[in-house]
Amino acid sequence: MENDGGLLTIGDLAQRTGLPVRTIRYWSDIGAVPPAGRTGGGRRLYDARCAARLELVATLRGLGLGLADVRRVLAGNVTVAEVAATHVAALDTQIRTLRLHRAVLVSVARRGSTIEEMALMNRLAKLSAQERRQIIDDFVTEIFEGLEPDPGLALGLRQATPDLPDDPSAEQADAWLELAELVQDPAFRRRVRTMAEYGAQTGAGDPAPAGATARHSEDRPELLAGIMEHAGTAAGQAVDPASAEGAAVLDRILAGTEEDQHRPELLEGLEVFIDARMERYWQLMCIINGFPPFEPHVPVFEWLIAALRAHGGTAAPARSS
Secondary structure (H helix, E strand, O other): OOOOOOOEEHHHHHHHHOOOHHHHHHHHHOOOOOOOEEOOOOOEEEOHHHHHHHHHHHHHHHOOOOHHHHHHHHOOOOOHHHHHHHHHHHHHHHHHHHHHHHHHHHHHHHHOOOHHHHHHHHHHHOOOHHHHHHHHHHHHHHHHOOOOOOHHHHHHHHHOOOOOOOOOOHHHHHHHHHHHHHHOOHHHHHHHHHHHHHHHHHOOOOOOOOOOOOOOOOOOHHHHHHHHHHHHHHHHOOOOOOOHHHHHHHHHHHOOOHHHHOHHHHHHHHHHHOOHHHHHHHHHHHHHHOOOOOOOOHHHHHHHHHHHHHHOOOOOOOOOO
16 A cells, blocks of 8 residues: 555555566566665555656566666666667567568468478578578579570579568568479479570570570560460460461461571470470569569460471461562
8 A cells, every 4th residue: 555655565556557566576676676665564665766667667578678678778878779779670580580480381381391391491491692592503503514505594594593682571482482492493403404405505595584485586576576466365265276277376476587487496496495484483583582573475385386386397388479
């Protein structure tokens, strides 16, 4: 109860502040909120300054500060602003860690991963930026080892590194996990190695950022435009590429192009470079780096490949003037 001098007992202080008696007693014992005095029987008594100090300690603790930092603030060794800045940085780190952990758990739940796969994904999520770049560098080095490829392909793969932000979204973190698994997949490495070998032998490279366009499409934009317009429409309308209608679409695409006279070579190049996993590689890079997404091209080119297989053994017949 409150004594004649306007002081509060520990029970009164607990009732006024809503804090448990045991908490106030502990903070008093460690010197964070020392009592203003004691009764003749040794009971602690607190004044208005003690109550204000108690509210400050409760606020700082509620913000996540440890008792050691609280005591440093109360002793005047550091300011509240200095301690707050330190804790902001610590909280940012915790938030990033939690987001990465969340991404791992989301991936585990989505993929039905085993314990071993979950452990691997957790390790991948915790890699530093330098370690992430090293994974891509190692991938590219192995792909082009011993080759003298078209520099565009090698340079493009090396420059497109996963720049995961310090505060990644769940989508970005999940994309990084998928990318890291993809580039360490032996089957995918063999597939990209085949592209590199073909490029070294023929001088052709995977020519577009999306990794899913026709040979020479970067310097032949009219060819790419025709493919996307005509093959894209045909694929969307489920036109059978082996049908007479499919042959007519193919003729419209290649009309007046150099490739019309070299259909087997065009088919060969497309079969080498068109790969859904390679396109997924570039899609994941876009997600991680925060670049705008692009429309998938592989289904369009798969239709074109099927049409060339059906009708591309020889060039289209000469057209009368």
